[in-house]
Amino acid sequence: MADVAKDPASQFGVQLNATIGEKVQPVANDVVATAVTAQDIPGKVATATGAAITDANIPALVDEAAGPAVTAEATEQLPALVTAEVALRVPPAVDTAITGADIPGKVAIALAAQAGKILQGTGMPNGVVTAGVGTLYVDTATTMGASVWRKATGTGNTGWTVMEGDTGWRTLTSWDSAGVVSGAPLVAGMTPTPGSAGFIRIIRTNNDVGPVISGATFTASTSYIDLPAGFGPTNPQRKTLVALGTLALSCSLNSARLFIDNIPAGTATGTAYGASASWVTNRDWPTTLPGTAA
Structure with a gap:
C-alpha cells in the first residue's frame, strides 16, 4: 500500500497538511513574518530597537537599556558616594572623630570605665585616692618619678605601691x-x-x-x-x-x-x-x- 500521507499531491496529503496548518502555526512565517537567517539578524534586531545595530552604536544601545552611561566624572565621584552610603549605614562608634593626638585620652577613658580598675590623676594617690584592691592609678605628672601605682591593700585611700617609678640619679x-x-x-x-x-x-x-x-x-x-x-x-x-x-x-x-x-x-x-x-x-x-x- 502506497504511503499517501507523505504525498502532498494526494487527497489524503492535502487534507493532512490543512489540518496541521490549523493546529500548528509556522514559526518563521507568523512570528517574524519571514524566515530568520544569519544575514538578517541585525535587521530584525534593528526593527525591534528602532535603529540598525552597528559596531559604533552597540554601546549606546546598551546604555539606553541599562541606564545612563558611566563617565569618568561619575567614576571620580564613586569614593564619595560610597563614603556617604557607609556613613548612613554605619554610625560612628564615638561621639567625635578620634585623632592620633587624643587616642591615649580615649583609651584611658574606656579603661577607667571598666569597673573603675584604672584611674588617672595628677599627684601621688596615697592618702588621696580611694579605691579597691587591684586598682591601677596613673599619675600624669609622674610626681617624684612615680608614674603607675597599684592599690595593694585596704579599701580606703592608703595602701598604694609603685608599679613603675624611677627617681633618676x-x-x-x-x-x-x-x-x-x-x-x-x-x-x-x-x-x-x-x-x-x-x-x-x-x-x-x-x-x-x-x-x-x-x-x-x-x-x-x-x-x-x-x-x-x-x-x-x-x-x-x-x-x-x-x-x-x-x-x-x-x-x-x-x-x-x-x-x-x-x-x-x-x-x-x-x-x-x-x-x-x-x-x-x-x-x-x-x-x-x-x-x-x-
Whole structure:
C-alpha cells in the first residue's frame, strides 16, 4: 500500500497538511513574518530597537537599556558616594572623630570605665585616692618619678605601691677637683681624693636601689653613707661594695645607713675605680627626692 500521507499531491496529503496548518502555526512565517537567517539578524534586531545595530552604536544601545552611561566624572565621584552610603549605614562608634593626638585620652577613658580598675590623676594617690584592691592609678605628672601605682591593700585611700617609678640619679654629695664639697657634708672617714672631682649618688628604680661613690678617699677602716627616706632596704643585710678595680669592700645596711667596713687605710675611689652596690626595698616611695638631679 502506497504511503499517501507523505504525498502532498494526494487527497489524503492535502487534507493532512490543512489540518496541521490549523493546529500548528509556522514559526518563521507568523512570528517574524519571514524566515530568520544569519544575514538578517541585525535587521530584525534593528526593527525591534528602532535603529540598525552597528559596531559604533552597540554601546549606546546598551546604555539606553541599562541606564545612563558611566563617565569618568561619575567614576571620580564613586569614593564619595560610597563614603556617604557607609556613613548612613554605619554610625560612628564615638561621639567625635578620634585623632592620633587624643587616642591615649580615649583609651584611658574606656579603661577607667571598666569597673573603675584604672584611674588617672595628677599627684601621688596615697592618702588621696580611694579605691579597691587591684586598682591601677596613673599619675600624669609622674610626681617624684612615680608614674603607675597599684592599690595593694585596704579599701580606703592608703595602701598604694609603685608599679613603675624611677627617681633618676640623685647627687647627695659632690666636690670639685679642689676638694670643695657641695650638698650633704662628707662623714668621718671619707674625704675628697686630692685633684679629683667626685660624688656620692643614689637611684631607685621601682623596688631596686643602688648607690655609687666616685673620687673619694677613705681615711679610716670604717665609714658610712646616710640613706634618704624610701631608699633603705626592706630588712637589714650585708652586701659587697663592688669596686671597678681589684678591691671589694664589705658593707651592711639598715633602713637609714649603708655601713662600709674593713677598708684599707688610704683606699681611694675615682681614677682607679669607683664603687657601687644594690638592694631591694618595699619601703614607701619617697615623697621628696634627695639631693639634686645628676
